[in-house]
Amino acid sequence: MRNRTLATLVVVVLWSMSTHGKPSSSGDEPHYLMVARSLVADHDLDVANNYANGEGRLVGADGLTMGPHARVNAKGHTWSVHDVGLSVLAAPAFAAGSALANRIDERTLARFRQSRGLFAYSVVSVFLIFLTAIGASLLNSALREIAPARHAAIVTLCVAFSPPVLPHSFLVFPEAPALALTCLALWIAYRPDARLSTMTATWGALAIGLMPWFHRKFSFFVLALAFAIWRHKREWFAARAMTVRAGIAAVFIAPQLGLHLFTWINWGQIGGPQLEGLPFSLAGILVGVAGLLLDRSRGLLPYSPLAIVAIAAWVMCGRRFVIWLLPIAALFLPLAAYATWNAGYSPAARFLVPLMPLLALPAVEAMANRTFRRVALAPLALQIALSANGWQHPRALWPGEVGENRLYDVIPGFGQTIARIFPVLDHGSWKN
Numbered sequence: 297m298r299n300r301t302l303a304t305l306v307v308v309v310l311w312s313m314s315t316h317g318k319p320s321s322s323g324d325e326p327h328y329l330m331v332a333r334s335l336v337a338d339h340d341l342d343v344a345n346n347y348a349n350g351e352g353r354l355v356g357a358d359g360l361t362m363g364p365h366a367r368v369n370a371k372g373h374t375w376s377v378h379d380v381g382l383s384v385l386a387a388p389a390f391a392a393g394s395a396l397a398n399r400i401d402e403r404t405l406a407r408f409r410q411s412r413g414l415f416a417y418s419v420v421s422v423f424l425i426f427l428t429a430i431g432a433s434l435l436n437s438a439l440r441e442i443a444p445a446r447h448a449a450i451v452t453l454c455v456a457f458s459p460p461v462l463p464h465s466f467l468v469f470p471e472a473p474a475l476a477l478t479c480l481a482l483w484i485a486y487r488p489d490a491r492l493s494t495m496t497a498t499w500g501a502l503a504i505g506l507m508p509w510f511h512r513k514f515s516f517f518v519l520a521l522a523f524a525i526w527r528h529k530r531e532w533f534a535a536r537a538m539t540v541r542a543g544i545a546a547v548f549i550a551p552q553l554g555l556h557l558f559t560w561i562n563w564g565q566i567g568g569p570q571l572e573g574l575p576f577s578l579a580g581i582l583v584g585v586a587g588l589l590l591d592r593s594r595g596l597l598p599y600s601p602l603a604i605v606a607i608a609a610w611v612m613c614g615r616r617f618v619i620w621l622l623p624i625a626a627l628f629l630p631l632a633a634y635a636t637w638n639a640g641y642s643p644a645a646r647f648l649v650p651l652m653p654l655l656a657l658p659a660v661e662a663m664a665n666r667t668f669r670r671v672a673l674a675p676l677a678l679q680i681a682l683s684a685n686g687w688q689h690p691r692a693l694w695p696g697e698v699g700e701n702r703l704y705d706v707i708p709g710f711g712q713t714i715a716r717i718f719p720v721l722d723h724g725s726w727k728n
Contacts, residue, residue: 297449299433306429306456313687314421314466323641324378325468327365329417331376331383332390344374348536356417370564377569379555381509382470386420393419400447423468424473428465431476432456434483435653441486443660451660455652457683459599463693465568465642470510471649474517477507477617478650481521482657485528492532494540501548508555513631514570515552517650521624522548527619544712576633583721584632584670592718593695594638596645599682606655608671609662617657624654643693678714681706 308385333355334343343366352360362374369375376383393416397405405415419562432452439448455461464471483502486493504521507514526533533541556566563569589595596603610617631637639646662668685706686693692702699720 297436297445299436301545302436302449302452303429303433305453306432307425308467309457309687310425310428310462311422313462314425316690320364321590324365325417326352326355326360327362327376328386328468329357329390329420330360330379330381330404331354331378332387332420333394335383335387336391336394341375341380342373343376347374352413353411354413354416355390355416356411358411358413369562371562373562375562377605378415379470379511379568381511382473384469384512385473386423386468388649389420389423390416393417397410417468421467424468425466427476428456428461428472428594431653434476434479437480438479438486439657442657443663447660447663450663451656453626454602454659454679457654458602458652458679459683459686460596460643460645460649460692461652461696462683462686464649469642469646470514471646474507474511474514474650475497475653477504478521478633479653480504481525482653485525486608489532489535492529494536494544495673497532498544498547500569501544502551505548506552508552512559512571513634513647514627514666515686516630516648517623517627517696518552520626524619524623542563547635576630577635578633580635581629581633584634584637585628587637587718588632588645588723590718591638591644591721592699592701592715593697594644595718595719596648598701598715599644599693601678601682602672603655605672605675608660609658610655612668613658613661616661620654620657624651627651635685641694646697 300506311466315366329345330343331341332352334340334346335350340346343362344569347360347362347366350359365378366374366376394412396419397415400415401414402412406410432455435449436452437456439451442448456465460471464475466472480500481504484497501522504518509519530684533544556612559568560566587594589597592598614621628648634647637647640692682703685703689702692705696702701712701715704715707714
């Protein structure tokens with residue numbers, strides 16, 4: 297499948313899901329958008345006036361209050377506690393959406409269950425869907441260097457159309473741009489040396505280096521990604537002049553140093569307002585690991601049976617891809633130890649979204665094995681049913697009560713019996 301065709305298919309499926317499933321900005325989303333609103337309207341990051349003026353209605357969340365999402369920084373300004381990269385990235389799309397919304401009659405918008413704020417939010421969502429499609433195209437190109445094009449397309453579409461990528465592709469969270477940048481890292485790593493230019497590598501290094509600006513939880517992750525890329529492209533780097541190598545390293549490191557300097561100047565310390573008190577626990581890491589993978593409401597495997605196939609592929613073919621375990625661990629383990637490993641109000645396994653292209657790497661090689669393909673058919677059939685239910689009823693992708701998994705309602709009779717195979721993490725103890 298051609299990259300353009302694959303990207304178009306991804307856009308159509310994800311956009312069509314977003315049109316009938318989530319006409320609201322909720323959780324952290326409106327607070328990211330409020331910063332974008334401040335950038336567009338006030339040309340600053342101070343959101344005090346935006347909350348005070350009730351501008352939540354302009355981001356699709358009428359009556360929005362700042363709560364714990366904003367606080368006074370070291371310079372006396374009221375800033376969002378969230379990192380600013382996502383809001384900066386979304387600001388042009390938000391500006392375009394707001395301008396277009398102002399040209400549409402409110403009664404017309406109401407007929408489509410939209411307000412001007414929700415319309416602007418929807419435009420940002422479409423932008424993020426296109427970003428996800430670009431990431432899918434890059435992933436497909438990378439996988440085609442490993443395996444036949446047909447297998448690469450199948451694995452890429454499985455990643456794009458399965459949770460956690462499926463529901464997070466149109467949400468205003470930092471995971472969508474992080475996913476695209478992870479796919480870019482794989483594209484650079486597997487691009488033939490003869491077709492990788494110095495300019496492309498330099499721009500790629502800059503883009504990947506900017507990832508922590510979307511959320512500083514990606515700080516260790518990008519360093520591990522850079523190391524994995526270097527291991528793959530050692531001969532390419534060795535053939536470049538020292539000044540070129542130093543330049544590429546500099547444009548990768550500069551954004552990360554800039555983030556820490558920016559944070560120190562404006563917050564008085566390099567960790568940012570959300571890391572005060574270091575909300576990590578080595579004692580709780582086992583609970584977080586089990587929860588991220590197995591929890592019925594919040595874990596990866598209950599929502600993505602194909603992840604079981606990916607794990608099996610790692611057992612079969614993982615030695616060739618072992619270097620990519622480093623970035624997987626660099627993101628997975630700190631977030632498993634995080635106090636809120638379940639990521640709050642969001643679809644399940646939100647924190648694992650950027651890891652899905654890496655987890656899927658061995659699968660494209662394992663598909664050459666006929667037995668593997670046959671064994672994968674049962675999880676694939678279940679995944680198709682669950683993803684189709686999520687496409688038709690996107691709200692089912694959001695956990696409700698603890699232990700609830702509404703995706704399995706699509707399987708009549710015994711769907712919830714399958715769901716109950718997975719345990720429930722509740723206040724640090726397991727229940728069945």
